[in-house]
Amino acid sequence: MAKTNKDARPKARLPKGLRDIEAAELRAQNAMLDKIRGVYERYGFEPLETPAFEYTDALGKFLPDRDRPNEGVFSLQDEDEQWLSLRYDLTAPLARYVAQNFQTLTKPFRRYAVGRVWRNEKPGPGRFREFMQFDADTVGTDSVAADAEMCILAADTMEALGFERGEYVIKVSNRNVLDGTLEVIGVTDRRQQLAVLRAMDKLDRLGIEGVRELLGPGRRDESGDFTRGAGLTSEQVTIVLHQLEAAYDEKTTFDNKVQENLSSSRLRNEGLSELVEMRRIYTSAGYDDGQILINFGVVRGLEYYTGPVFEADITLDVKDEKGRPVRFGSVGGGGRYDDLVARFTGQKVPATGFSLGVSRLQAALTALGRTGSAAVGPVIVTVMEKEHIADYQKLVQTLRSSGIRAELYLGNPKKFGKQLEYADKRGSPCVVIQGSDEREKGEVTLKDLIEGAKAAAAIKDNKEWKETRPAQVSVKESDLVSEVRKILARHKS
């Protein structure tokens, strides 16, 4: 290789918020995806894959008087100077797909999709700039049964991923209820409306008093930073908080709460009766308030939800490696979005969906210490005599064709100890050894590395260690496969 100017060499580094996913984590992720896919398939959703990037306007991002399309998305320009953006979720591409293929799709259209999405935001714990989502959506029905189904799908998925009842909760609210509240307190200014909704969204994190401050004049946090409030009067604040707290009072049944909250707002009554109907459906399907819970603090994204909204939360305390509590946020969410396809076609197409944040969920599982055990490595066939390397490769192939994960030692075979060290680091269950001694007898030596490691614990002296050669047997070469299988079976757990 040519000498390069040291200063001209690129630095090997990763952009912030992006990460490499190595073997153990990748295997765990694939296992998760299989479980989620199993649930979604069982519910009758069909798979669909769309590209990583789309035209920026198709994603719902327009180009205002700016050089760059909206911050928050990664964008690039095509050779015809049209703006493209990496998708920031899987719902916007779905809306584009449905609009484009509306004539031929069977409605209601039910599809699931899994893939990476990108957001150009500040990364944090459980927040990445590239992460994976797993979505299910039903397009073309306004039935609340579809919304209720999303909630039970979410609950089933969490349980398929190993969460017990009580370790997660699917929280449900309805955008119409929230908008109705705004109507009742007479807030019509859009900016003030948004401020009220954002404040309500923070109930879980800041508690009722924090929300009270944010609804009123504002709140100063522990870092000394001040957040401006929504500026409501104390009467308005009381009404909003009363509604928020409704879901938190476990002594009264939900239906009583709904009665209490009925008011002059037609919107709100509509939203409440939708929630009652949804609850009737998932309760009759066997799901209780421990799994799916009405909670008016659920707001979700402000832009496109039009009816029921829900989110999946882990209720366990998550701690980082130093034992400090970590706030992960919700691991999934969704809701009804009736206007998304209409953006393209002008025709209103009701839709509802659920999106699971696979990366965040996995980060939480890792922090909870619920990571799977390490995978068993391959059987290593060692090289005792270089000139017989073809024979060793044949042994490897014999194992492989019997479905056993195996490989030939491809490093420098000069030092035999190195080969065992390599096998040990790879997590091999056993190695295959054949030197001239074994070859003359038509045998191979199998060394059980897991058994051997246990035996090693009792041995202090190196001489003894070498002479005992723990946990190894010589077997006929023709019995290679069956004998290796015996060792593998011994360590299968």
Next chain:
RNA sequence: GCCGCCUUAGCUCAGGUGGUUAGAGCGCUAGAUUGUGGAUCUAGAGGUCCCCCGUUCAAGUCGGGGAGGCGGUACCA
């Protein structure tokens, strides 16, 4: 974006008030042991002390600016 803390070997971290060749543990490489993992012992490699500017006879240490990381907060379709 705003506020706070942090940045010294591959990793985790020591280095009162500025003062020679910047250290430890773990890891890595080699040997003791040329057909056997672990343990032990020995030796070795590995550093622009995040970057730039300034103060000073002298900066890892002090000042200013910047970058990166972590946490909080805001935003989050």
